[in-house]
Amino acid sequence: SAPEGVPCYQLNFAMEKDLEGHERVVRKTPEDCRARCKSIAGCSAFSWWPDMGCHVHPSGAPLRPHPNTVSGPKECVEECVKPLMDYDDGSEIGKRTEVATQADCKQRCVATHGCAYFSFWSDGGCHIFREGAALKAHKGHREHEKW
Secondary structure (H helix, E strand, C coil): CCCCCCCCCEEEEEECCCCCCCCCEECCCHHHHHHHHHCCCCCCEEEECCCCEEEEECCCCCEEEEEEEEEEECCCCCCCCEEEEEECHHHECCCCEECCCHHHHHHHHHCCCCEEEEEEECCCEEEEEECCCCEEEEEEEEEEECC
């Protein structure tokens, strides 16, 4: 699991030092990049870029702000998180609300009959969706399964 207090994904941050002997490769999603890290001895974390560049990093690599990137630790228990994804609007329950945190958005979903997924945006927007909602690529928020 991720170290205590370390999120599974950090949006708009990337690490600066690649793991020796492992250069950038193309991976379609941040999850695919994490899987690459898991398969490499000595990999502690990954960074995924909007051009689908996947970098793997040793422990202690410095974290720096970089727009539209996703980084995270090698191991993570919050595997239902899908950064930079969205659900089709036809499956939305109700309208967007504004909440303070991702946990508040999850609670809105848990408290709503028929809700299976929620979408938390970086501006505090919270959207909730019914089972069967189709996933699609989008930027600026994180998708979650209810549980």
